[in-house]
Amino acid sequence: MTDEMPFTGEPVDSHEAIMRATFYALQEHGYAGLSIQRIADEADLSKSTFYHHFDGKDDLLLSFLEFILEEFDRVFQLETSDDPAADLRTFFAIVLGQYDFCEEIPAVEEFLEAYVELRAQAVRNAEYRAKFTETDEAFTERISALIEMGIERGVFAETDPDRTAQFLMSTLDGVILQNSTRNDSPQSAMYDAIDDYIENTLLAE
Amino acid sequence: MTDEMPFTGEPVDSHEAIMRATFYALQEHGYAGLSIQRIADEADLSKSTFYHHFDGKDDLLLSFLEFILEEFDRVFQLETSDDPAADLRTFFAIVLGQYDFCEEIPAVEEFLEAYVELRAQAVRNAEYRAKFTETDEAFTERISALIEMGIERGVFAETDPDRTAQFLMSTLDGVILQNSTRNDSPQSAMYDAIDDYIENTLLAE
Numbered sequence: 001m002t003d004e005m006p007f008t009g010e011p012v013d014s015h016e017a018i019m020r021a022t023f024y025a026l027q028e029h030g031y032a033g034l035s036i037q038r039i040a041d042e043a044d045l046s047k048s049t050f051y052h053h054f055d056g057k058d059d060l061l062l063s064f065l066e067f068i069l070e071e072f073d074r075v076f077q078l079e080t081s082d083d084p085a086a087d088l089r090t091f092f093a094i095v096l097g098q099y100d101f102c103e104e105i106p107a108v109e110e111f112l113e114a115y116v117e118l119r120a121q122a123v124r125n126a127e128y129r130a131k132f133t134e135t136d137e138a139f140t141e142r143i144s145a146l147i148e149m150g151i152e153r154g155v156f157a158e159t160d161p162d163r164t165a166q167f168l169m170s171t172l173d174g175v176i177l178q179n180s181t182r183n184d185s186p187q188s189a190m191y192d193a194i195d196d197y198i199e200n201t202l203l204a205e
Numbered sequence: 206m207t208d209e210m211p212f213t214g215e216p217v218d219s220h221e222a223i224m225r226a227t228f229y230a231l232q233e234h235g236y237a238g239l240s241i242q243r244i245a246d247e248a249d250l251s252k253s254t255f256y257h258h259f260d261g262k263d264d265l266l267l268s269f270l271e272f273i274l275e276e277f278d279r280v281f282q283l284e285t286s287d288d289p290a291a292d293l294r295t296f297f298a299i300v301l302g303q304y305d306f307c308e309e310i311p312a313v314e315e316f317l318e319a320y321v322e323l324r325a326q327a328v329r330n331a332e333y334r335a336k337f338t339e340t341d342e343a344f345t346e347r348i349s350a351l352i353e354m355g356i357e358r359g360v361f362a363e364t365d366p367d368r369t370a371q372f373l374m375s376t377l378d379g380v381i382l383q384n385s386t387r388n389d390s391p392q393s394a395m396y397d398a399i400d401d402y403i404e405n406t407l408l409a410e
Contacts, residue, residue: 030329113328120325122386123318124235133387159401166391167398171372174379181327182338186371193372196364201406 006071015053017043019067022060026114031121036060061118062131069135076142084150085198091143092194095172096179096187113180140169150202157204164202168194211276220258222248224272227265231319236326241265266323267336274340281347289355290403296348297399300377301384301392318385345374355407362409369407373399 007024011017021043025034036057040047054060076094080087093099097108122128144165150156175190212229216222226248230239241262245252259265281299285292298304302313327333349370355361380395 032329117325117328119382119386120322123322124237129386129388133389136383136387137389159405163394163398163401166394167376167402170379170383170391170395170398171376172379173382174375174377177324177378177382178341178375181324181334182341183334184338184342186375189368189371190375193368193375196368197372197406200364201402 006075014043014045014049017045018050018053018060019064021045022064023111026118027110030114031117034061058125058127062127065118065131065135069138072139073142084146084153084155085203088143088146088150088198088202089194091146092172092191095139096175096190098187098191109179112176116177116180136169136173139172140165143168147202154204156202159202168197211280219248219250219254222250223255223258223265224269226250227269228316231323232315235319236322239266263330263332267332270323270336270340274343277344278347289351289358289360290408293348293351293355293403293407294399296351297377297396300344301380301395303392303396314384317381321382321385341374341378344377345370348373352407359409361407364407373402 007020011020018039021039022034025038025042029035029038034057036047036050039060040050043050054063072094076091079090079094079099081090090099097112118128119132122132140162144161147156147159147161147164151158151161171190171194175186178186212225216225223244226244227239230243230247234240234243239262241252241255244265245255248255259268277299281296284295284299284304286295295304302317323333324337327337345367349366352361352364352366352369356363356366376395376399380391383391
């Protein structure tokens, strides 16, 4: 599905079928309600085929987090322009499930809720903790690279790209946490705030 | 304990003893390992005294979140100066457990981890969701009031106080989530980033 949006078209192999089934099972049942049986049913595979690929639920979910990062990179590549400020907005919109193509993926919000539940597992599970350290770092590097490009081209004012990227990544993780655990929806106000930040803090005078 | 730091000195009544026991039990055992028996033991009270105050674990924890907000307000009042920029830094430091007096409270980090686990409950529990909506809003209002004061006094540049407060509250929630679910400790880099933000974005030229 190289040119396609995530979770559309036919899965190319059983690994991708399982990843996709995990996505939908997480949306529907959350972390606690996720079972190998449900994923096998959703992927239309036998449990033995599943166990050919994965040792169990945690092994699957660690692979799934990797898959999400790869999918993000693939889609972000397709959507980048040559404008660092626009790309930064695209980055946030894709992560928060607010980008145009996200309308084709049902219930992104429910997926972000499952992401928060998964992430809370990392408090007491060292493997999850290592994985989230890695994926947060990867995302932060993407943001840092965009800021660095902006500075080199004179579009952004001089700033420490890593520190600024870490700051923005905290904001992004925070709004995902808030959106999944509050009755209001801080996401749209957040976009305005990010625009303000790009406008008033990042852009060169 | 009106003038004292949180969780120091003698609790004034059994409600406060239970709140304090909850704090320590959450630090030690996390959300999943929290039991009424453990809290009763920690508070040196019988289970029947406990049930005189609370219906059960969820009722207790919702009360506890309220208590934390009240304690925060009380301590923040004691520590505020007349300088909005300094007060904003103090606000962040107290929430993140990095303020001077926090050294007197053991294992603030473990408490913030339990906070993340509690918060993840809000994904599927409407009562927790309502409570976190309320406490996030209360904290955001405190930040907004500081920014408004700064603008009125000409210390901060003109900005939308509510939007800026929501942005900073997302960052704060994000760094709490990151710190509890990653192997690195983004908190100190975060302080530098917040200082940058105050310096370059909030302060009037």
